[in-house]
Structures are given as C-alpha cells and as structure tokens.
Amino acid sequence: ETGVTQTPRHLVMGMTNKKSLKCEQHLGHNAMYWYKQSAKKPLELMFVYSLEERVENNSVPSRFSPECPNSSHLFLHLHTLQPEDSALYLCASSQDWGYEQFFGPGTRLTVL
Amino acid sequence: GQQVMQIPQYQHVQEGEDFTTYCNSSTTLSNIQWYKQRPGGHPVFLIQLVKSGEVKKQKRLTFQFGEAKKNSSLHITATQTTDVGTYFCASNAGNMLTFGGGTRLMVKP
Numbered sequence: 001e002t003g004v005t006q007t008p009r010h011l012v013m014g015m016t017n018k019k020s021l022k023c024e025q026h027l028g029h030n031a032m033y034w035y036k037q038s039a040k041k042p043l044e045l046m047f048v049y050s051l052e053e054r055v056e057n058n059s060v061p062s063r064f065s066p067e068c069p070n071s072s073h074l075f076l077h078l079h080t081l082q083p084e085d086s087a088l089y090l091c092a093s094s095q096d097w098g099y100e101q102f103f104g105p106g107t108r109l110t111v112l
Numbered sequence: 113g114q115q116v117m118q119i120p121q122y123q124h125v126q127e128g129e130d131f132t133t134y135c136n137s138s139t140t141l142s143n144i145q146w147y148k149q150r151p152g153g154h155p156v157f158l159i160q161l162v163k164s165g166e167v168k169k170q171k172r173l174t175f176q177f178g179e180a181k182k183n184s185s186l187h188i189t190a191t192q193t194t195d196v197g198t199y200f201c202a203s204n205a206g207n208m209l210t211f212g213g214g215t216r217l218m219v220k221p
Contacts, residue, residue: 033209043155043200043211056208090154098147098204102156 004104006091012110013081021076021107023091031094032074033101035065038087049074050097057064081111116141116203118212126220131188133215140206144177144184146202149214150197160184191219 004025013019025032048056048067063085065077074091078090088108092101116137125131135144143162147155159168162176163185168175174187188195198214 043212045208045210048208058208080121080193083160098209100160101155101209102157103154106154 002090004091004093006089006104006107008107009105010108010110012112013078014112015081015083017081018077018079020078021089021091023072023074023076024079025091025093025102025104027093027095027102029093029102030071030096031099032068033072033092033094034064034074034076035090035103036087037090037106043090046076046108048097055097061099076102078109081109083111085109086111116201116210116212118201118215120215121213122216122218124218124220125191127193128190131191131195131217133199133201133217135184135186135212137182137203140181141184144175145202145204145209146175146184147186147200147202147211148197149200153197155200162207188217191217193219193221195219210212 007022031047033048036046045058046060048068052068052071056069063080067075088106090106091104094101116135127212134219143160145160146158148158149155159175164181165179166177172189176185184201196219198216200214201212
C-alpha cells in the first residue's frame with residue numbers, strides 16, 4: 001500500500017534535538033491526521049487538518065508542532081521531547097471528516 | 113467527551129474457534145467504524161456501520177450495530193492464524209474519530 005507514506009520509519013532522538021516527521025498522501029483526500037499510539041494507550045488523536053487548516057488540536061503539548069503546507073503533505077515538528085513521548089506516530093488521511101481513514105505505516109520514535 | 117469502550121482487551125483462541133469483540137458507548141453514536149491492525153502494522157479500515165440494527169458481513173466477519181446505536185460487535189467465525197491482530201472500533205464525534213482501546217486477538221494453531 002502506498003496511499004499514505006511516512007518518513008522516517010524509525011527515529012531516535014535526544015531530548016534536546018529538533019526533528020520533523022513527514023507524511024504524504026497520494027489519494028486526493030481533504031483531511032489529514034496525526035495520531036500517537038503507545039503501549040499504554042489506544043490511538044490518541046493529536047491534530048486534524050482539513051483543506052490545510054487545523055481544525056482540531058486535542059490538547060497536545062506545544063513541543064509538538066504540526067504543519068500542513070498543502071493538502072497532500074503533513075509534518076510534525078518535534079522539539080525538547082520527553083522520554084514518555086516515545087511511541088508510534090501515525091499519519092492518516094480521509095476524503096473528508098467522518099469518512100474512512102487510511103493510515104500510513106507510522107514512525108517509531110524513541111526519545112532518549 | 114465521547115468515549116467508546118471495547119471488551120475484552122485480550123483474547124486467546126484456538127484456531128477454528130469463534131471470536132467476538134464488543135464496543136460500547138454511553139451515548140448514541142452517529143456511526144461505527146472497525147479497523148484491524150496486524151502486529152507491527154498500521155490500522156486498516158474494515159467497515160463502517162451507520163444504521164440502527166445494521167448487520168454487515170465480510171466472509172467470516174460479521175459486524176453489528178445495536179438498535180439503540182450505543183453498541184457494536186465484530187464476530188469472527190472459525191478463526192484462522194491470519195486473523196491475529198488488534199481490532200479497533202471507532203466513532204465520529206464532530207471532527208474527531210474516537211477509538212476504543214482495541215481487542216488484541218491471538219490465535220493458537
């Protein structure tokens with residue numbers, strides 16, 4: 001499946017580093033999402049973008065900063081993360097809100 | 113906010129046995145979506161139910177939406193090792209798709 005791609009697939013970073021996760025969807029969808037998935041919690045919605053506008057910020061700490069330059073690309077900028085931020089970060093897209101979501105393979109993030 | 117609770121959290125079955133996971137909410141749901149996530153993989157959409165009492169089938173999988181639209185179930189008949197994974201229900205509340213905690217299915221060959 002290549003509808004939604006994410007890079008990098010794995011990332012190890014220190015708490016003082018700055019890194020970015022990238023997501024790209026090739027499905028012509030209007031909505032894109034960032035989720036966090038950890039062993040302790042189910043899928044947690046972080047951000048929702050619709051037509052490049054952020055429409056939902058689910059009380060995410062400011063050390064996570066999303067960016068949506070166009071409807072096909074979504075970034076998650078990371079800075080001064082904590083070890084508890086280690087998780088699988090999943091990007092998804094959908095035709096519009098409420099429609100089925102297509103997930104990317106995820107970025108496995110480890111914060112040391 | 114809206115929450116969907118899923119039970120059981122884990123289920124071990126012998127290959128060939130049936131399996132059911134349940135999704136419950138205290139509020140009326142506009143719809144229910146079901147996803148499957150294989151070990152090491154990402155969630156993959158299976159189906160969406162929107163009508164009260166709706167039943168849909170996909171081969172050995174049967175999906176139901178309760179009459180009151182407050183619960184849903186996924187039933188797998190005669191499980192196979194390929195059914196291994198975590199099954200999530202999810203429902204829309206405004207802009208957000210809220211996921212249940214998932215049921216992790218393990219199948220012993």
